[in-house]
Amino acid sequence: MNPIIKTINGPVVTAKNAGKLKIREMVSVGKLKLIGEVISVEGELATIEVYEDTSGLSSGEEVISTGRPLSVKLGPGLLKNMFDGIERPLLKIQDKHGAFIPQGIGFENLDDEKKWDVEIKVSKGDQIHKGDIYATIMETKTIEHRLMSSFDGTVIDVKASGSYTLEDTIVKLSTKEGEKELKLYQYWPVRVPRPVKKIRPLELLLNTGQRVLDIFLPIAKGGTVAIPGGFGTGKTMLQHQLAQYSDADIIIYIGCGERGNEMTQVLEEFPELIDPNTGYGLMERTILIANTSNMPVAAREASIYTGITIAEYFRDMGYHVALMADSTSRWAEALREISGRLEEIPAEEGYPAYLGSRLSQFYERAGYFTNLNGSEGSVTIIGAVSPSGGDFSEPVTENTRRSVNVFLGLDRKLAYSRHYPAINWLTSYSNYLDTIKSYYIEKTGIDIIAIRNELMNVLLKEEEIKSILMLVGKDALSDSQKNILDVAELIRVGFLQQNAYNDIDKYVPLEKQIRMLEVINNYLKHSSNAIKNGVSYKDLYNSNLINEITQMKYTIANDNLEKFINLNNEIENYFISLEGGIN
Structure with missing residues (x-):
């Protein structure tokens, strides 16, 4: 029964x-x-x-x-697609049933009728192991889909390369458990991490084109990132920038419990965006998972597991994957509602006592790995957090902070003053500075972290000086303190602030970022030395030179870096003339 x-x-x-x-x-x-x-x-x-x-x-x-x-179907057809929290294709559902998902449509997911051009990579008699690639499909213009075996065994039958549907058996194996058929897909339970051969250290930078991230608060490939911020601080916009400009091979964007109009904007905008790394549409390497706030809470709770399982699948192929979860607060709210229905004893603010462990289990699936087939791949998890009233001491933010290595706290004051990205450099941190240090040196031959730390100290000193400034006014400050305020403004406005609507400034390659950093550091050293050598602040201050440094992000094109040599020479000549005048 x-x-x-x-x-x-x-x-x-x-x-x-x-x-x-x-x-x-x-x-x-x-x-x-x-x-x-x-x-x-x-x-x-x-x-x-x-x-x-x-x-x-x-x-x-x-x-x-x-x-x-509860499993997801993994195979060709994932990319360029939009799914709900349990991997049902939204566009296909819309065509069949309209704007809303009806009840009882079943386990429909990938298209079983579409034919794919398959290139077979094994021959009869070959020994293959779990994770080995037995066929490839050019799924989009930029991404090769690699079909991986779920079994150890000997190939006893194999079809020729050609066009096949998902349900066609293209390889048969003889295994210890009997004969197994390999098709164009496999199932994997969403709550079980996919196996790997080796966990590797996080030593590569995830290039984002955002200066505050690539230099001041770097993200490692395979790292974990939290972006907490109140309403209107730019969490979603920052994740969109990371999705478009980061050098990850695959992007998975999970709209977990977000408002319907925000997800509509994502679904409309993403297909129109161009990937600067390839010149093709961004959707060629993107998967969208939309689970809006009006959808069932249980599916919202499952959505991040669906997303991370798909991410691990592409990682096993040897790709670097960036997963954006927007937002884990809505996921936690779904967890809280289900916990209440189950009559579990609530913990802080009604969240279940296991909130912290569930968040940790999710973020621990990130990393840089050697896969079973010998390839290398990574999953970087970037989770937005929406604390009520911008209170970073609430349970979801606090438990997330314990699980991640990069904390990018968004500041309402910065957002309202149009400082983008509105990341507060004083409350944010990255634990990858030491591990990525060798990456910068290998790429540029320069100790970028040392320069970054020096300029970060300027920003810390600025905060101290501001508290004095409020009491005594600028005239009472020393020449050195006034100069610190000027340099801090160069760092804040000329470097950390970025214009997402400017064609030159919306994405900045790492080499240009480093040249900009060197220019500001050059000005800091020369101005500090000039004051030590007796030049007064009044004589030192040159609004034209400061404005030229501030505007270099707009006036110097990303592919015209020779101009930085001229700007550095201009700074040096200016201070030589100043100190020459004193002597």
């Missing part, structure tokens, strides 16, 4: 006669055939989390087991 529904409490359904069901097993619930997942079994009672609207369900209806855990 199949299990039958006993009680219904929002997205949580209790079934009786369910002793044979297994934890994390995926089930079909009721006559509507809603998708659900078993989250607890106690005797003959099972608690099921339903990923669809439960309106219309009634007690006494059957629950049918699928025999496998």
Whole structure:
């Protein structure tokens, strides 16, 4: 006898006669055939989390087991696509059913009818192991999809290269468990990390084209990043910039519980964006997962696991993947609602006691790895956090801070003063400075971190001087302190502030960033030495030179770096003439 529904409490359904069901097993619930997942079994009672609207369900209806855990279908057709939180294709659903997802449409995901041009990479008699690539498909203009074996075995039959659908068997293996068929896809349970051969140290920079990130608060490939910020501080915009300009091979963007109009903007804008690294559309290397705030909370809770599993799949192919989760606060709210329905004892602010461990489990799936097939790949997780009222001491932000190595706190004052990105350099940090130091030296031959630290000290001194300035006014400051304020403004406005609407400044290659940093550092050294040598601040201050340095981000093109030599020479000649006049 199949299990039958006993009680219904929002997205949580209790079934009786369910002793044979297994934890994390995926089930079909009721006559509507809603998708659900078993989250607890106690005797003959099972608690099921339903990923669809439960309106219309009634007690006494059957629950049918699928025999496998909540899984995603991994194969060609993922890229350039838009899915909901449990991997159902939104565009296809819209074409069939309209603007809203109806109940009971089942486990529809990838297109089973489309034919793909497959190039076979194995021959009869070959020994292959888990993770080995047995075929490739040029899925988009820029990304080669690599089909990987889920078994160890010997190839006993293989088809020739040609056009095949997802369900076609192209390789047969003889394994210890018997004969296995390899198709164009595989399933993987979303809550189980995919295996790797070796965890590697994080030593490569994720180039973003954003100066505050690439120099002051660097992100490592395979790293973990939190972007907390109140409403209107630019979390979504910053993630869009990272998606478009970072040098990751694959972008996965998860809109987790966001407002419908924001996700509509993402769905409309992303297909129009051009990837500066390839010149093709950004969607050629992008997967969108949209789970808006009006969708069932259970599917919202599952969406980040769906996203990270797809990310690991492309990592296993040897790609560097950047996953954007916007926002983990909405995911935590879904966790809190489900926990309340389950009558679990709440912890701080009503969140479940296991909030911290769930966040850690998610972020720990990031990293830089040697895969089973010997290739190298990484998953970088960039999670936005939306603390109520901008309070960074609330539970989601605090627990996220413990799980990540880069904390990019967005500041409302900076955002409202149009300083973009509105990252507060005093409250933010990156733990990758030491590990990426050798990357900068190898690429440029310059100790960028040492220059960065020196300029960061200027910003710290500026904060101290500002507190004095409020009490005594600028006239009471020493010449050295006045100069520090000028240099700090050069750093803030000339370097850290970036214009997303300017064609030159919206994306800046690392080489130009370093040249800009050297110019500001050059001015700092010469101006500080001039004051030590007796030049007064009044004689030293040159508004034209300071303005020229501030505007270099606009006036010097990204591919015309020779002009920085002229600017550095101008700075040196100016201070030589000043000190010559004193002597």
